[in-house]
Amino acid sequence: xxxxDRIFGAVLLALxxxxxxxxxxxPEPFGGAETVGPDTFPKxxxxxxxxxxxxLMLRPDPDNAWPWNRTGIELVIAVVVLVLYSGLxxxxxxxxxxxxxxxxxCWRMGATPVKAYVTGxxxxxxxxxxxxxxxxxxxxxxxxxxxxxx
Amino acid sequence: METLGYxxxxxxxxxxxxxxxxxxLGAMLGTLIGALPGLGPANGVAILIPLAFSLGxxxxxxxxxxxxxxxxxxxxxxxxxxxxxxxxDEPAMMTCLDxxxxxxxxKAAEALAISAVASFVGSLIATIGLILLxxxxxxxxxxxxxxxxxxxxxxxxxxxxxxxxxxPMKTVLAACxxxxxATVGIDNTGVQRYTFGVLELFEGVDFIIAIVGLFAxxxxxxxxxxxxxxxxxxxxxxxxxxSWKDIRNIMPSSFRGGVLGFVAGVLPGxxxxxxxxxxxxxEKKVVGSKGGFGxxxxxxxxxxxxxxxxxxxxxxxxxxxxxxxGSGTTAVLLALxxxxxxTPGPxxxxxxxxxxxxxxxxxxxxxFLLLVLNIPLVGIFVKLLSVPPMYLLPIVTMVAFVGIYSxxxxxxxxxxxxxxxxxxxxxxxxxxxxxxxxxxxxxxPEMEKNLRxxxxxxxxxxxxxxxxGLAIGLWVFAAIGLILPTIVGPVLRRRMRGLEQKDTAxxx
Numbered sequence: 001x002x003x004x005d006r007i008f009g010a011v012l013l014a015l016x017x018x019x020x021x022x023x024x025x026x027p028e029p030f031g032g033a034e035t036v037g038p039d040t041f042p043k044x045x046x047x048x049x050x051x052x053x054x055x056l057m058l059r060p061d062p063d064n065a066w067p068w069n070r071t072g073i074e075l076v077i078a079v080v081v082l083v084l085y086s087g088l089x090x091x092x093x094x095x096x097x098x099x100x101x102x103x104x105x106c107w108r109m110g111a112t113p114v115k116a117y118v119t120g121x122x123x124x125x126x127x128x129x130x131x132x133x134x135x136x137x138x139x140x141x142x143x144x145x146x147x148x149x150x
Numbered sequence: 151m152e153t154l155g156y157x158x159x160x161x162x163x164x165x166x167x168x169x170x171x172x173x174x175l176g177a178m179l180g181t182l183i184g185a186l187p188g189l190g191p192a193n194g195v196a197i198l199i200p201l202a203f204s205l206g207x208x209x210x211x212x213x214x215x216x217x218x219x220x221x222x223x224x225x226x227x228x229x230x231x232x233x234x235x236x237x238x239d240e241p242a243m244m245t246c247l248d249x250x251x252x253x254x255x256x257k258a259a260e261a262l263a264i265s266a267v268a269s270f271v272g273s274l275i276a277t278i279g280l281i282l283l284x285x286x287x288x289x290x291x292x293x294x295x296x297x298x299x300x301x302x303x304x305x306x307x308x309x310x311x312x313x314x315x316x317x318p319m320k321t322v323l324a325a326c327x328x329x330x331x332a333t334v335g336i337d338n339t340g341v342q343r344y345t346f347g348v349l350e351l352f353e354g355v356d357f358i359i360a361i362v363g364l365f366a367x368x369x370x371x372x373x374x375x376x377x378x379x380x381x382x383x384x385x386x387x388x389x390x391x392x393s394w395k396d397i398r399n400i401m402p403s404s405f406r407g408g409v410l411g412f413v414a415g416v417l418p419g420x421x422x423x424x425x426x427x428x429x430x431x432x433e434k435k436v437v438g439s440k441g442g443f444g445x446x447x448x449x450x451x452x453x454x455x456x457x458x459x460x461x462x463x464x465x466x467x468x469x470x471x472x473x474x475x476g477s478g479t480t481a482v483l484l485a486l487x488x489x490x491x492x493t494p495g496p497x498x499x500x501x502x503x504x505x506x507x508x509x510x511x512x513x514x515x516x517x518f519l520l521l522v523l524n525i526p527l528v529g530i531f532v533k534l535l536s537v538p539p540m541y542l543l544p545i546v547t548m549v550a551f552v553g554i555y556s557x558x559x560x561x562x563x564x565x566x567x568x569x570x571x572x573x574x575x576x577x578x579x580x581x582x583x584x585x586x587x588x589x590x591x592x593x594x595p596e597m598e599k600n601l602r603x604x605x606x607x608x609x610x611x612x613x614x615x616x617x618x619g620l621a622i623g624l625w626v627f628a629a630i631g632l633i634l635p636t637i638v639g640p641v642l643r644r645r646m647r648g649l650e651q652k653d654t655a656x657x658x
Contacts, residue, residue, distance in 0.1 A: 004579075004580055005580065008580055012323065019330060019344075022343075022344060023343075026341050026342075026343060027341060036601075036602045036605040036606055036610060037339070037341075038337045038339055038341040038343060040601070040602065040605070041333065041597075041598040041601060041602070042330070042333050042343065044601075045326055045329055045330055045333070048322065048326055049323065049326040049327075049330070052319050052322045052323045052326065053323065055319045056319060056320070056323065059319075061317060061320075061581060064579050064580070064581065066579065067375050071374070071375050074374050074375075075371055075374055075375060075575075078370065078371060078374050079371070079568065079571075079572060082367065082547070082568045082571070083565065083568055085551065085564075086551070086561055086564035086565050086567075086568055087561060087565075089551070089555060089561065089564065090561060094552075098548055101544075101548065102544040102545060102547075102548050105370075105543075105544035105547065106540055106541055106544050108374070109373075109374060109539075109540035109543070109544070110540045111538075111540050111541060119541050119544075119545070120544075123545050123548060124548075127548065127549070127552060131552065131556070135205060137204055137205070137556045139552065139555070139556070
């Protein structure tokens with residue numbers, strides 16, 4: 001099967017066209033059009049990308065298998081955990097969100113739940129202490145802000 | 151000797167107590183990063199950049215620390231090659247061939263010590279080469295005009311896939327993607343490009359976020375897929391029995407390996423993998439049938455290790471003098487320079503002489519530190535190897551999050567990093583190399599500036615890009631660099647694989 005490269009080539013070709021079209025829509029720079037404007041380089045890139053994506057579609061390499069099984073679900077879980085971690089870092093605070101995120105990741109990668117969340121909590125507290133008290137960088141406390149000693 | 155004067159000044163910078171401390175810290179962290187499975191040097195340096203940045207370290211200190219990390223990672227990579235037969239990174243592959251058999255014969259301690267000495271010799275030779283060659287090359291590069299620079303950047307991209315690269319078209323594609331991402335933001339004439347009105351994009355995509363996402367997050371995803379969850383059993387390291395005679399025996403091999411490695415490191419497109427490969431095969435030829443290569447010959451450990459370390463120091467030459475890195479890790483170091491507001495290239499040797507020579511001196515000092523650290527502390531590093539990746543990788547990911555968060559304290563950057571991680575995973579699945587993407591991101595603005603500059607001078611005549619002999623030469627090399635791998639690549643790859651398979655046959 002050589003579908004991966006063909007599909008990706010098509011996606012990139014579409015991207016190249018959209019990108020090249022985008023370059024024609026730039027407003028004219030102040031002081032009138034020049035021979036070389038902000039659109040020159042992007043147009044060049046769009047041409048090169050179109051050619052190379054066409055090549056990819058015509059001469060694709062053999063596929064690597066995608067994980068369409070349980071591993072795939074694990075991957076999706078990992079990405080969801082990372083997205084949630086990003087979003088909850090500020091509201092929940094660093095320690096709680098790290099315990100949850102690192103713990104869940106360790107657990108899904110094969111650790112026992114207890115060990116996993118203990119690892120998460122210990123690493124979260126340790127990094128928080130190092131950052132806030134040794135390095136002087138502020139990480140958010142979030143829900144734990146009542147502990148703050150000021 | 152002007153160079154000597156600069157070098158002495160450099161030692162002045164590098165020996166300042168706080169710089170020395172950070173060099174030591176960097177060397178330790180680097181060895182750790184190199185030794186731990188799933189954390190290559192590029193990855194490790196990438197994760198540490200945001201930390202160095204948000205700690206507000208002075209430019210020279212930050213550069214010294216991360217160069218030490220770089221040097222340390224090259225040392226560390228050999229530990230898992232020798233003990234577990236798992237190369238920490240690609241260049242360490244050749245060390246497995248004789249290192250692992252040595253460990254199986256109960257000579258793990260000797261193999262580790264020999265490789266440490268060989269690494270030291272290789273780095274030392276290459277650093278001396280760097281000191282001699284870099285100022286000459288920097289002077290030469292001062293004659294480059296915008297057209298030559300544009301051609302030079304093309305050369306850098308063309309040779310990045312390396313001589314062993316698979317599909318050069320995929321390198322082109324990856325470079326295009328990187329360059330395209332680099333055009334996002336407000337350009338130098340004040341025009342908004344591809345910002346879609348999103349405020350966070352006005353200043354462009356921060357390449358540090360992209361690098362950490364592409365390397366660190368995609369590594370985590372790959373690890374989950376490979377499911378290599380548990381820790382590896384460790385080989386016990388016996389007491390070191392190494393005489394001066396053993397060290398003297400490997401000296402010629404280390405010396406040859408170091409010189410070859412340095413040359414491979416400086417040349418565009420060769421890199422550390424080729425350096426260690428050439429060093430190993432040449433050594434086999436020189437020693438001939440007398441040596442027991444592949445069965446645990448100490449010289450078979452020394453040569454590729456010296457080659458690999460020589461190449462990694464050699465790779466700093468084009469990065470420092472031309473601002474054009476030849477490998478993933480030097481690209482990441484370039485990212486640090488740019489984010490410290492230092493313009494890499496020949497002018498750096500005059501404008502930021504203290505940093506350049508401080509870094510070079512730090513490289514020398516770092517190598518001594520690493521040699522001294524490595525022999526007694528090897529036991530600790532070996533213990534760390536048994537930390538199961540299922541605990542390690544989530545923590546490394548968390549450190550990456552902390553680093554990115556501490557730069558700007560915004561959640562937007564974190565989402566962006568995760569998005570880059572997923573992109574990195576997909577690209578790696580499609581066997582599209584990530585380093586050209588990063589190089590495109592880094593060099594994009596500079597490349598566009600030179601193109602516009604050249605065309606402005608010539609009033610829009612594109613012929614200016616290949617108007618001088620120098621520029622034509624660079625274009626020709628770029629073309630060769632792109633075409634040669636399709637001819638030579640398959641042969642070289644087959645040979646490297648051939649060696650590896652023979653080895654595993656023995657290992658089993």
